[in-house]
Structures are given as structure tokens and as C-alpha cells.
Amino acid sequence: MEKIGVYVCHCGTNIAGTVDVQEVAEWAAARLKHRGVVVGREYKFMCSSLGQELIEKDIKELGLTRVVVAACSPHLHENTFRTACKRAGLNPYLCELVSIREQVSWVHTDKDMATAKAMAVVSGGVERVLHHEALEPLKVSIHPDTLVVGGGIAGIQAALEIADAGYKVYLVEREPSIGGHMAQFDKTFPTLDCAACILTPKMVQAGTHPNIELLTWSEVEKVDGYVGNFSVTIRKKSRYVKTDLCTGCGICWEKCPKKVVDDVFEAGMGTRKAIYTPFAQAVPRYPVIDRANCTYYIKGTCKACEKFCPTSAIDFNQEDEIITVNVGNIVLATGYETFDAHRMAQYGYGRLPNVLTSIEFERMCNASGPTNGEILLRDGKSKPKAVGIVHCVGSRDKNYNEYCSVICCMQGLKFAHLVHERTGAEVYNFYIDMRTPFKGYEEFYQRVLEEGTHFIRGKVAEINDAPRTPEEQGKLIAQVEDTLVGVQMRIPLDMVILSVALEPRHDAKETAKRFGLSCSADGWFIEKHPKLDPVATMTEGILIAGCVQGPKDIPASVAQGAAAAARALGKIHAKEIALEPVRASVIEEKCSGCRICNGLCPFNAISFHEERMVTEINAALCQGCGTCVAACPAGAITGTGFSNEQIFAQIEGLLLLNVGEEPVPA
Amino acid sequence: MTEASETYTFTFMREVSGLLHAADGNPFPMCVQCGTCSGSCPVAAYMDYTPRQIIAMVNAGLKDQVMESNTFWYCASCYQCTVRCPQGISITELMYALQRYSIWKNKYKEGLIGPSFSEAFAKMIVRTGRTFEPILAPSYIFSFKLGEFFREIQNATELMIKGRLPLLPAQIKRLDNFKRMVRRIIPMGGVE
Numbered sequence: 001m002e003k004i005g006v007y008v009c010h011c012g013t014n015i016a017g018t019v020d021v022q023e024v025a026e027w028a029a030a031r032l033k034h035r036g037v038v039v040g041r042e043y044k045f046m047c048s049s050l051g052q053e054l055i056e057k058d059i060k061e062l063g064l065t066r067v068v069v070a071a072c073s074p075h076l077h078e079n080t081f082r083t084a085c086k087r088a089g090l091n092p093y094l095c096e097l098v099s100i101r102e103q104v105s106w107v108h109t110d111k112d113m114a115t116a117k118a119m120a121v122v123s124g125g126v127e128r129v130l131h132h133e134a135l136e137p138l139k140v141s142i143h144p145d146t147l148v149v150g151g152g153i154a155g156i157q158a159a160l161e162i163a164d165a166g167y168k169v170y171l172v173e174r175e176p177s178i179g180g181h182m183a184q185f186d187k188t189f190p191t192l193d194c195a196a197c198i199l200t201p202k203m204v205q206a207g208t209h210p211n212i213e214l215l216t217w218s219e220v221e222k223v224d225g226y227v228g229n230f231s232v233t234i235r236k237k238s239r240y241v242k243t244d245l246c247t248g249c250g251i252c253w254e255k256c257p258k259k260v261v262d263d264v265f266e267a268g269m270g271t272r273k274a275i276y277t278p279f280a281q282a283v284p285r286y287p288v289i290d291r292a293n294c295t296y297y298i299k300g301t302c303k304a305c306e307k308f309c310p311t312s313a314i315d316f317n318q319e320d321e322i323i324t325v326n327v328g329n330i331v332l333a334t335g336y337e338t339f340d341a342h343r344m345a346q347y348g349y350g351r352l353p354n355v356l357t358s359i360e361f362e363r364m365c366n367a368s369g370p371t372n373g374e375i376l377l378r379d380g381k382s383k384p385k386a387v388g389i390v391h392c393v394g395s396r397d398k399n400y401n402e403y404c405s406v407i408c409c410m411q412g413l414k415f416a417h418l419v420h421e422r423t424g425a426e427v428y429n430f431y432i433d434m435r436t437p438f439k440g441y442e443e444f445y446q447r448v449l450e451e452g453t454h455f456i457r458g459k460v461a462e463i464n465d466a467p468r469t470p471e472e473q474g475k476l477i478a479q480v481e482d483t484l485v486g487v488q489m490r491i492p493l494d495m496v497i498l499s500v501a502l503e504p505r506h507d508a509k510e511t512a513k514r515f516g517l518s519c520s521a522d523g524w525f526i527e528k529h530p531k532l533d534p535v536a537t538m539t540e541g542i543l544i545a546g547c548v549q550g551p552k553d554i555p556a557s558v559a560q561g562a563a564a565a566a567r568a569l570g571k572i573h574a575k576e577i578a579l580e581p582v583r584a585s586v587i588e589e590k591c592s593g594c595r596i597c598n599g600l601c602p603f604n605a606i607s608f609h610e611e612r613m614v615t616e617i618n619a620a621l622c623q624g625c626g627t628c629v630a631a632c633p634a635g636a637i638t639g640t641g642f643s644n645e646q647i648f649a650q651i652e653g654l655l656l657l658n659v660g661e662e663p664v665p666a
Numbered sequence: 667m668t669e670a671s672e673t674y675t676f677t678f679m680r681e682v683s684g685l686l687h688a689a690d691g692n693p694f695p696m697c698v699q700c701g702t703c704s705g706s707c708p709v710a711a712y713m714d715y716t717p718r719q720i721i722a723m724v725n726a727g728l729k730d731q732v733m734e735s736n737t738f739w740y741c742a743s744c745y746q747c748t749v750r751c752p753q754g755i756s757i758t759e760l761m762y763a764l765q766r767y768s769i770w771k772n773k774y775k776e777g778l779i780g781p782s783f784s785e786a787f788a789k790m791i792v793r794t795g796r797t798f799e800p801i802l803a804p805s806y807i808f809s810f811k812l813g814e815f816f817r818e819i820q821n822a823t824e825l826m827i828k829g830r831l832p833l834l835p836a837q838i839k840r841l842d843n844f845k846r847m848v849r850r851i852i853p854m855g856g857v858e
Contacts (some may be wrong), residue, residue, distance in 0.1 A: 344707075392700075397752035400693070432700040461705025461750065481710070482699035486719050488710040544823065 004126055005064040007055060008118075009046035009071035009504070011101055016044075018105035020115040028122050030661050035126055035344060038062055043249025049078050059088035066132065067095040068125040070118065073102045091134035093581065093641070097628040098125035102323040104209035105322040120654050127653030131646045137578035140620050142228040143328035144572050147172065149220055152180020153199065153554055155333035155560030156206050158568075160509040163211035165569050170325050171206060172234060173216040175264065177282035179203055180335055184265060186373065187418065188554055189410040190444035194366075200281045207283035217605045221322070223515055225605075226303040226621040227541030228577055229330045240289035241275075245313035248285030252314065253277070260293045266361040270370035275305045280368060289314075291481060291521050329541050329568035332525065333561060334511060336547040339394030339401070339501035344606045346462040347393065347498055349465050352476060355463055355496045358411055365418050375422050377415065383423045384494035388478045389415050390460045391431040394501035395551075403502050403522060406551040408499035413444055415497055416453040426452045430460045430480055456491075501550040515542055516603045524550045535564040538623070539603060540579070543567050582624035582641040588614050590636035597628035597637060670739040675727035682724055689760060691756030693746070697721045703747030703757045713737040717757055720764070733773040738764040739780030793847055795838030799831055 006028040010016035017599045021042040029040030039058055043051045046069060050520045058064050066323030067090065069081045074097045082092035100118040108114040144167050148159045159169045171178065182188075183203075184195060206212050215234055222233040243254075256273035265278035274280070274294040277287045283334035295302035296316060306314040340358050341349035349355045354377050356364070367373040377384055389412045395405040409431065416427045434443045434455070449455070467473045468490070475492035482489050504523030505511065512519045518526050525544045526538040535543050543564040546557040584605075593613040598606050605621035606628060610616075617628070617637070630640045638644065652658060679681060683693060697718070706718035714735040715723065723732050739762035743795055748758045765784060768774045774781045803822065825831040 394751075396698075398751065398754040399750075432698060458701035459752065461702050461746075470687060479705050481704035481716055481718060483699055483701040483704070483718060486704075486716055488704055488707065488716065 002065045002130060003038045003063055003088050004006050004032075004036045004066040004068060005055065005058045005062065006032070006037055006040040006126065006128065007046055007051075007067070007071075008040070008042040008100070008122070009048075009051070010044045011071065011072060011105075012044065014070070014089050015101050015105045015118075015131045017430060018111055018114045019100060019118045020106055021118075022113055022537065022583065024100075024118045024122060027119050028126070032123060034128050035083075036066070036130065037062070037126060037659055042094060046071050047080050051081065053304065055081065055084050056088040057088050058146065059085065064090065065094065066129045069095065069097045070100045070122045070125065071097060073099045080429050083457060085351040093135040094129065096125045096129040096131050098122060117233065120656055123656055123658060124650040124653035127658055128646050128650035131643065131649050133640070137581050138575050138583070138619060139578055140226070140228045141576045142571050142574065143230070143326050144168065145170065145325070145327045145333065146329045146568050146572070147220075147230070147232055147325065147327040148331045148333060150180070150333035150335055150546070150548070151175075151178030151206075151214075151216065152333060152335045152546060152557070153182045153202075154335070154548075154557040154561040154564075155180070155331065156202050157558045158331045158333060158543075158565040159206055159212055160202065160209065160547055160566030161562050162568055162572075163206075163209045165565075167569070167572055168547065168631065169212045170216050170232075170234075170327065171212055171214050174218055174219050175278060176214060176217050176239070176276070176286075176288045177203075177278050177284070178206060178214065179281075179283070181359075182554060183281075184278060184359065184366070185265070185266075185362050186369070188412060189414040190440040192414070192417070196281060200283075203281065203283040214284060215305075215323075217285060220514065223330070223605065225326075225505060226603075226605075226618065227539075227579070228571070230327050230330060230443055230541065231324055231618070232327060232330070233324050234321060236321040237288075238320050239286060240291070240314065240316055240318050241286050242313045242315050242318075243284070243286045245309055245311045246286045246309075248277075248312075249310065251310065253287055253309050255304045255308045257304060258293060258295050259304070260290060260457060266370060267357070267363050269360050270362045271441065273322070289316075293346070327497065329543065329571055330515065331543045331545055331561075331564045331568060332511070332517075332548055333545045333564075334505055334508070334513060334548045336502040336551065337505055339503050341393060341498050341500050343400065345392060346461070347496070348465070348476075349498060352463060352465055352496075353382075353497065354476060354494060357498050358408070358415070359500070359502045361497045365415075365422075373422075375419060375495075377645070382494075382624045384425050384489075385420075385423075386426045386428070386475075386493045387419045387495045387497065388428045388430060388460070388463075388476075388491065388493040389477075389497045389499065390463075391429065392501075394503075395499040401522065403551065404435065405499075405501045406435075407502065407553045410441055410553065412497075412499055413448045413453075416448050417451065420451050420453065428478070428493070429455050430458060430478065431455065432457070440552075453578060456480060456482050456489070460491075495609070502547060504548075508548075515539070517542060517544075518602070519652075524548070535560055535567055540577070541559050541571070541625070578622060580624060582622065583619045583622045584626070584628055584637050584639045585619070586615050586617055587636050587638060588612070590634050591615055591632075592634050592636070596633060597631050600627050602627065670809060672726070672728070678727045678729040678732070679724050679733070682763055682767055683845055685757075685766055686759055689756055689759040689763070691751075691759065692754045694721050694757075694760050696753050697725070699738075699757060700752060704754060706746040706750050708744060708746070709742050710739050710837055713740050714821050717741075717761070721755075721757070721760070724755045724764075732764065733768055733771070733781055734775050737761070738768070739778050740773070752800050757857075792845060794835060795841050796836045798835040800833070801835065 008021045008025040025040040025042040078097045082095050085095045086092040098121050104114055104118045147161050147170045148155045149172050159171045162380050163169045182195050182199050190194050218234050221235050224231045251272040252275045256275045258274035259271045262272040275287050275289045291297050322537045338359055363369040364371050391408050394400040412429050419427050435440045460478050460480045462479050472492045478491045508523045517537050525548050527534045545560040545564040591614040603620045603621050603623050607616055609616050626639050629637045701718050704710050704718040708714050715737050720737045738761040745758050748756050
């Protein structure tokens with residue numbers, strides 16, 4: 001006969017405020033005695049060391065063979081109680097944690113009913129734990145190399161941290177150079193550091209680090225394997241430039257006769273050649289040929305770059321290269337895109353030439369940008385006398401994106417400062433709420449207030465060029481309610497900057513699927529815990545950093561990059577990882593080979609054995625979610641810890657079918 | 667302005683919300699006071715309070731001030747505010763709800779055409795199922811000044827000559843059914 005101990009937690013008043021915990025503990029000891037319960041205790045905080053010692057003591061003294069803890073969700077403290085059992089010499093998987101907080105006390109108000117439900121939940125746990133097996137965690141080794149996807153500031157930071165610790169990093173970047181969005185900016189808030197001055201040293205470091213293998217102009221095609229042992233297929237897109245010969249001298253793009261509007265780095269504000277590096281400080285320095293625009297590929301003649309290249313590095317016949325790398329951990333730092341301002345027709349973007357997006361304005365401010373840092377109207381000559389900055393364009397708006405884009409308030413302040421400094425124009429910030437938390441931000445707001453920027457609380461209703469008065473002639477007019485006055489205003493402006501929302505990458509959903517992650521409805525990748533585990537994901541070994549997880553500014557992105565690196569390094573140092581033995585397995589005799597489960601697995605753990613015509617589950621990849629178990633029409637898949645017997649026993653327990661008519665005397 | 671400071675009462679907000687329970691859009695207490703509605707409003711300049719202020723005042727329970735305002739009677743029903751509202755609130759519907767409330771409680775600003783017109787209009791619809799301008803117009807036309815009165819008559823005559831105004835009132839079929847329907851869906855405050 002098994003000896004079961006039942007432990008009911010007060011969780012302060014979290015549980016005890018709604019559930020009579022003492023009654024539950026006594027009830028379990030009395031009414032479930034015939035099912036093997038030998039002791040029922042309650043304690044103020046079971047998770048405290050004293051609470052854990054209570055369990056350990058009983059295991060040793062009473063010889064408990066199973067433990068049921070009725071407390072919070074297993075998500076929080078399952079590990080705590082399993083470890084306590086382990087310390088007392090009991091296999092940790094013979095401990096069952098049932099939730100009477102999230103599923104009982106927090107969702108009920110009637111104390112009697114809640115207590116009755118808590119009893120049923122405990123009873124279910126007791127029946128279930130009887131079917132538990134002693135399990136050993138699965139140990140897998142960790143490959144010491146790491147893959148970082150995305151060469152923006154978050155990815156660069158993660159790569160440098162790991163490389164500095166002495167481990168190899170593959171840094172994959174889709175564009176020809178690393179640097180990401182930060183490389184496009186001129187100044188950074190709140191200190192007004194020059195973005196390039198603080199970023200390019202890190203880029204150079206990443207580019208020359210002996211432990212970092214840069215894979216720019218490359219994309220991840222496929223990810224196989226599991227934590228510690230990923231095998232990643234990467235497409236190195238052909239640059240049409242032999243990187244071993246190229247010196248980055250720049251003669252090719254000087255001589256190239258084809259000018260192309262640069263929609264990526266210059267945000268459409270400037271041009272580049274058909275053979276190009278996105279910007280002067282690009283890392284690596286090798287250019288790429290833009291095949292879609294290259295005269296040679298269109299007309300069959302030109303080859304100016306090839307003719308002038310002093311090292312004969314141009315190779316028009318180069319083909320994409322597919323490489324496979326083995327890594328133990330993956331950091332995803334794929335960043336964001338910006339909201340398409342055309343979607344809000346009332347702001348006239350695309351129709352009114354002097355309505356710019358924030359990224360376009362960043363390029364205009366940048367000393368190496370299309371106007372050499374001069375703030376000019378589209379005529380390329382005149383300076384604006386009045387500039388409006390519209391906040392929340394595409395964010396905090398149920399018609400587009402509900403979330404706040406985090407950076408726009410500070411970005412608006414930065415723009416206001418730059419416009420003041422470089423043009424002396426009147427600046428209007430149109431905001432709904434000013435949000436300036438974090439170090440030095442409020443102080444920057446104060447500084448911009450002192451500079452005399454006008455702050456108008458009101459979301460701009462429309463920007464138009466239809467004048468009603470002589471002063472409005474030839475101007476853009478921002479129509480807005482100054483909500484602090486309660487009057488509709490029409491403000492004549494020369495230039496309007498739209499603070500466009502940050503949005504997930506257009507292919508975020510495919511990326512998530514490729515790496516076995518999940519996205520929120522908005523498209524941002526979901527972290528393991530929103531507060532306590534912000535860089536891990538539900539897939540072991542895959543970490544996220546920067547804006548891929550949600551809008552954030554540079555300091556936060558850098559912090560996350562470093563945090564993700566620390567996580568990866570921890571695993572690398574441990575050399576092996578114990579995986580939860582809660583896994584699905586296939587009973588081969590029952591498997592009909594229907595393959596229904598094959599496509600359902602969110603972790604790509606299921607494959608089909610063609611010869612034996614049965615499905616196989618990779619135990620290291622399986623996260624024990626149970627999708628396949630539920631889907632199998634033949635009942636051929638069983639989950640360790642979630643077998644049919646366990647589930648049915650738990651249901652019977654919940655229905656109190658196990659409780660005898662007469663209470664067994666204690 | 668009252669001498670003592672005000673305190674919040676929510677009865678008014680809840681009564682108005684009740685009138686909107688079947689309307690599209692999010693509940694108006696979700697308003698974040700961004701002012702998109704009032705910036706977009708083509709008649710905001712003529713209103714006592716902007717639509718945004720009206721929402722804040724309803725939320726704060728300032729019933730008398732809201733009922734005394736012309737805002738919701740001036741709404742041109744262009745729906746620009748509703749289309750642009752970042753919180754997905756149907757502001758136009760709120761304006762209609764306030765009109766209904768105003769008639770229901772028989773409290774409105776003096777000297778407005780809106781209330782008497784709305785009442786006459788609604789009564790006519792309930793009675794016949796159709797509007798008939800030659801009857802509808804005179805029922806509120808006396809609130810006009812003399813000059814406007816003559817201009818309206820001149821307009822009406824011209825319309826009639828061109829055949830744009832019917833001479834005989836129309837009536838819909840199965841009027842009883844229609845009346846029963848209307849009784850079920852509209853709170854009949856002030857209208858028979």
C-alpha cells in the first residue's frame with residue numbers, strides 16, 4: 001500500500017482567504033485514508049523552507065511514497081516541491097502539485113463551495129499520484145556553439161557576450177551589413193549620443209572577433225534538432241562578390257552606372273548603386289550586387305564593376321550557398337518593422353510630400369544621410385519654419401495596433417530637440433499621453449520643454465493642404481483638438497513627422513514556426529514568463545532578445561541581448577541539460593501509420609518511419625504538450641505523466657468516486 | 667459653475683450606456699480622451715463642448731451641463747469620429763443616445779431646432795411609417811425667424827414645382843406590425 005502525504009498551502013490569504021485549508025487537510029487525512037493518505041497537513045507557506053522541511057521530515061519519518069501538494073499552479077512551484085522530495089530521497093516525479101489557487105481560491109468567492117472544490121481537486125491529485133511512476137530526467141549534451149539570428153544591436157550584444165566568454169557564435173543577418181535599425185539613426189535619446197559613434201565600435205568588434213562567424217546576406221532556412229543539438233540550415237545568398245579577394249575599396253560602386261532608390265537603409269530618402277554596401281561603416285565591408293536592378297542581369301551587358309575591380313573579386317556566376325551548422329542554443333533577435341503610414345489616409349502620407357515617417361526623418365537628420373544631416377523640405381532647399389510631430393501613428397489604436405510602441409514619446413522629444421537645434425523652427429508635439437519612464441528620460445522631457453517645444457495634448461485628426469485663411473496658404477494644416485483647452489485647432493506647418501508604430505516583421509509568423517515558437521496575436525514572440533523569464537521561450541534552447549519580443553528602446557534591447565547570452569552561457573557551461581521526462585511515446589503495435597499526428601506537433605518532434613510505417617517521437621524534442629496524444633485516433637500515443645490511466649483516475653478522484661460512504665476513523 | 671466642488675456620480679453614465687447596449691463599438695467609458703473625434707468633427711466649432719468633452723462630462727456625471735449643451739443636437743452624423751476613434755467607440759451613436767435621453771427626460775437647451783424636429787419626425791414615423799415633408803416642415807418651422815421662414819417656403823414651392831415634394835402623404839403597408847416592432851425596440855419616452 002502506498003503512503004501518501006497531503007499538504008495544503010495557505011499561500012498567506014491567497015488561498016486561505018477563500019478556502020478553509022484546515023478542513024481540506026483534515027478531510028483528506030480522514031476521508032482518503034483508505035486510498036493511502038497517511039497524513040494531511042496545512043501550512044502558511046508550503047513553498048517556504050520550513051514548509052518544504054515539513055514534507056521532507058514526513059518522507060523520512062513516516063516513509064511516504066507519494067506526495068500531493070495543494071497550492072499554486074505547477075508553473076510556479078512544481079520544481080520546488082519535486083526538489084524537496086528529491087532531497088528526502090523520494091523520486092521527484094512521485095510528487096503531484098494540484099492548483100487550488102489559480103483554479104479555486106482566485107476564481108471563487110463562496111467559501112463553502114470553494115472548500116468543497118478544493119477537496120475534490122485534492123482527491124483528484126491523490127488518485128492521479130497513485131499512477132505516477134518514478135522517472136529519471138533525460139540528459140542531453142549541449143553543443144558549445146550558438147546561433148544568433150539578427151544583427152541589430154540586440155543580436156550584436158548577445159553575440160559579443162558569448163564570444164567574449166570564449167564560445168563560438170554564428171551571427172546571421174539578412175541584410176548585407178549588421179547594424180540593424182540603430183545604424184540608420186543619427187542621435188539616440190536621452191543622452192543624444194551619436195548612434196554611429198556608439199554602434200560602429202561594436203559592429204567592428206563583432207566583425208573581427210575570432211569567435212564570431214558573420215553570415216550576412218544570409219537567412220535561416222530550416223532548424224532541426226533540439227536544445228543542445230540544433231542543426232541549422234542557412235542560405236548564404238550570393239553576393240556576386242568573392243569575399244576572399246574583395247578589399248572593400250569601393251571602386252565598384254563608384255563606377256556602377258545604375259542608381260537605385262534605397263528603400264531599406266535610406267527608407268526611400270536616398271539612392272544607392274546596384275552594387276552596394278548599405279552605408280559607409282558597413283560590416284563586413286564587402287558589397288553585394290542587387291540582381292533585380294543590375295544592368296548586366298537585365299540587359300546582359302555592362303560589367304563596369306568587374307572591369308574596374310582591382311582584385312577581380314566580381315563573380316557574376318556565383319550561386320547561393322547552403323550551409324549547415326550545429327549549435328546548442330539559438331538567440332532570435334530579428335527586430336521590428338515600421339507601420340505603413342499609407343494605411344492612415346487622413347495623415348496624407350504619400351500624397352503630401354512634406355509628411356515624413358520617423359524613419360525617413362532619422363535618415364534626414366543623419367550626417368551621412370541624403371541631406372547630410374540638414375533638415376530640409378522636399379524641395380531640397382528651404383528649411384521648415386514650423387514642424388509637427390504626430391505621436392501614436394498606428395499604435396494605441398484599435399484600428400491598427402492596440403499596443404503602445406514604447407519609443408515614440410522619447411523619439412518625438414529627440415526630434416523636437418534636433419529641429420530646434422538645426423532650424424530654429426517652431427515645433428509642435430501632438431501627443432495623447434507623454435510616457436517618459438526610465439533613467440534620464442523625464443529629465444530629457446524637461447530639457448525639451450525648456451527649449452520651448454509646444455506640447456499639444458490631442459491626437460491629430462487629419463493633415464491636409466486645403467487652406468481656409470491666408471496664413472494657411474501653401475502650408476500643411478494639422479487639424480487637432482487641443483484637449484486641455486477643449487477647442488478644435490488648425491495649425492499651419494511646413495513639415496509633419498509621423499511617429500510610426502513598431503510592428504513585428506512581416507514574416508514573423510513563418511519565423512516563429514521555423515523555430516518552433518509561438519507569437520502573440522499582434523505577432524510578437526512570446527517569452528516564457530512576462531516578468532520572470534523574459535528572454536527564454538517555451539521551446540528549450542531558443543531565446544529571444546530585443547524587439548522581436550515587443551517594442552522596446554535601445555537600452556532595453558541591449559539588456560535583453562546580454563540576458564539571452566547569459567542564459568545560453570549558463571547552458572553551455574553546464575555541458576548537459578536535464579530534460580523533463582514528461583514525454584509522449586508511441587505504442588508501435590497500436591500505430592496505424594495514419595500520420596494525423598505528424599503535422600500537429602508544434603515542436604517538430606514527430607517523424608514518420610517509412611520502413612516500419614509507424615510514427616516516431618524524438619524524446620529530446622518533445623515538450624510533453626499532449627497534442628498528439630489527444631489527436632491519435634488509435635490511442636497509440638501515450639504521454640508519460642499524462643497516461644490515460646492517470647487522467648481517468650484523476651477524473652474519478654475529482655468526482656469523489658473514491659470516497660467511501662462512511663468516514664474512515666482517523 | 668457650482669460653488670462647492672463636484673463629486674462623481676455614475677447614474678447618468680450608466681443610464682446613457684444602457685441606451686447604447688445594442689449599439690456597435692466599444693463602451694464609451696473606454697475613451698482615453700485623445701481628441702481624435704473633436705479634431706475630426708466638422709461642426710465642433712459651433713458646439714458648446716467638443717464631443718470628447720461631452721464623453722468626459724457623461725463619465726463624470728455632469729448631467730445638467732450635458733443636457734444644457736447643444737453638442738449632440740449639432741452632430742451632423744458624418745461618422746468621421748466613429749471611423750477614426752482609436753478606441754473603437756461609436757461616438758455618433760452616443761450623440762444619438764444623448765438626443766434620445768434628452769427627449770426622454772424632456773430636458774434640453776432652449777432655442778434649439780433639434781429637439782422639436784426630432785420629436786415631430788419620430789412621431790410622424792411611428793404614426794405612418796414614412797416621412798411627409800409638407801406636414802413635417804410646418805410642425806417645427808415656427809421656431810425659425812421670419813426671414814428663414816419665407817426662405818423655407820420659397821424652397822418648398824420650388825421643390826414642389828419640380829416634383830421633388832409629394833403632395834399626398836404615403837403610408838407603409840402593415841403599419842400595425844411596424845408600430846409593434848417600434849414599441850419593442852425603442853424606449854418610447856416622450857413619443858406615443
